[in-house]
Amino acid sequence: MDLFLSPMAGAADSAMRRLCVEYGADGVTTEMVSAAAVYYKDKKTFALARIGEGEGRAAVQIFGHDPGIMAYALLTLYEKAEIKPASFDINMGCPVKKVVSSGDGSALMRDIPLAARIMEAAVKVSPVPVTVKMRTGWDREHKNCVDLARAAEGCGISAVTVHGRTREDMYAQGTVDPESIARVKAAVGIPVIANGDIVDAKSAGRMLEITHADGLAIGRAALGDPFVFGRIRAGLSGEAYREPDAAQRIECAVRHLRMIVEQKGERVGVCEARKHMAWYTKGMPGSAELRRKLNEASTEAGMIGILLHIEKDLML
Numbered sequence: 001m002d003l004f005l006s007p008m009a010g011a012a013d014s015a016m017r018r019l020c021v022e023y024g025a026d027g028v029t030t031e032m033v034s035a036a037a038v039y040y041k042d043k044k045t046f047a048l049a050r051i052g053e054g055e056g057r058a059a060v061q062i063f064g065h066d067p068g069i070m071a072y073a074l075l076t077l078y079e080k081a082e083i084k085p086a087s088f089d090i091n092m093g094c095p096v097k098k099v100v101s102s103g104d105g106s107a108l109m110r111d112i113p114l115a116a117r118i119m120e121a122a123v124k125v126s127p128v129p130v131t132v133k134m135r136t137g138w139d140r141e142h143k144n145c146v147d148l149a150r151a152a153e154g155c156g157i158s159a160v161t162v163h164g165r166t167r168e169d170m171y172a173q174g175t176v177d178p179e180s181i182a183r184v185k186a187a188v189g190i191p192v193i194a195n196g197d198i199v200d201a202k203s204a205g206r207m208l209e210i211t212h213a214d215g216l217a218i219g220r221a222a223l224g225d226p227f228v229f230g231r232i233r234a235g236l237s238g239e240a241y242r243e244p245d246a247a248q249r250i251e252c253a254v255r256h257l258r259m260i261v262e263q264k265g266e267r268v269g270v271c272e273a274r275k276h277m278a279w280y281t282k283g284m285p286g287s288a289e290l291r292r293k294l295n296e297a298s299t300e301a302g303m304i305g306i307l308l309h310i311e312k313d314l315m316l
Contacts, residue, residue: 001208001236002026003229004161006195006219007061007089007133009096014052015259016276019252020222021056024229026215028058032091034104035064038073051083052263058083059131063091065103065114067121075125087129087158090122092148095135095167106135106167109144112151119155129158133195136180139168143177149184149192157190161217164196171220173197178210185212193217199228201235208236224279226252246284250307253280257307261300270300277303281310 005012005020007029017028030049037045051058060077064070074088092115094105101107108115122130132152137143149160162184164176176196185192194213198204199221207216221228227244234241244252256276261269277294281287290310297303 001233002193002215003233004193004215004217005029005222005229006161006217007032007091008219008223009094011223011275013260013272014050014055014263015256016222016226017058018052018054018259019226019256020229021054023226024233025218025222025226026057027086028055029061029089030058032061032063032094033073033077035062035066035070035073038062038076039069046077046080049077049081051081051085053083055083057086059087059089060085061089061091061133063094063099063104065108065118067114067117070118071121071125074122074130075127078127085128087131088122088126089131089133089161090119091133093133093135093161093163093167095170100167106138109134109138109148109167110142112144112148115148116151116155119152119157123156130156131159131161132157133161133163135163135165135167135169136177137166139166142166143180145180146183146187149188153188153190159191159193159214160184160188161193161195163217164194178207181207181211181213185214191215195219198232201232204232204236224253224276224282249280250310253277254304254307256280257300257303266300270298270303273303277307281307284310 003026005025005028009031012031033049049060092108099105134148136145145162152160162181164178164181169175181194191214193215194207194211195217198216198218231241257273260273274295278291281290293306
């Protein structure tokens with residue numbers, strides 16, 4: 001059973017992806033990259049698509065609504081990549097207004113003929129497998145994930161990931177619909193990856209029991225907790241699992257911080273690390289005060305000092 005790190009804009013950076021692979025993820029995906037931005041040669045976009053050492057089986061996720069631009073961007077990213085992606089993933093599930101209003105992301109679920117042209121164009125030029133991530137539909141009255149998955153299979157898409165919510169649901173708690181994912185699994189012969197509120201072995205087991213999916217994609221549960229992959233894998237297989245102690249968690253946070261700073265420089269790296277440090281320390285005693293201190297830290301050394309002080313207090 002393969003466990004994947006879901007692409008998460010603003011979170012699943014190279015450092016997080018490396019740590020998730022180290023702690024048990026079978027595959028990871030970059031933050032989503034705009035095909036149009038690649039076409040217009042935006043430097044920041046190429047940086048987002050960069051795969052680093054230690055990321056294992058890594059995919060680049062790309063979004064757009066123009067078949068020609070999608071094909072151009074996909075091929076360009078592959079040719080310019082120092083470390084080649086194992087696959088490309090087309091985003092047809094992002095629910096964010098800014099993305100949807102441009103006709104991208106989950107907006108494509110309302111136009112399957114256009115989605116098919118995009119998939120055909122991508123598959124035709126790609127040197128590696130192309131996959132698709134989708135939702136169950138635009139809203140609860142229009143759940144057409146089976147139709148889109150069948151179109152994807154017909155276009156030569158290698159696998160689909162289905163987030164068990166509609167675009168209308170956004171990320172609302174309690175809205176995941178595993179039965180729709182099960183219908184996709186029954187309708188196509190390509191691998192189906194299930195996604196949505198998979199946070200532990202219990203939720204993973206329930207998702208697999210209902211959907212019979214070929215793999216699971218884990219998103220927000222991995223924020224500040226790359227250990228979640230090993231924990232879920234052990235739980236599904238009935239093996240013993242030893243939870244990381246406070247020192248191991250802080251050590252992981254420090255490594256994450258250092259990797260971000262190494263990649264992006266201290267000023268940008270420290271700013272971007274703040275959210276990750278908040279996730280790592282969530283639930284720890286005095287976490288609100290810890291977040292305040294971490295958000296005020298302006299240097300790598302300052303932030304590490306706070307983390308090591310946390311570790312010392314927790315070990316007392």
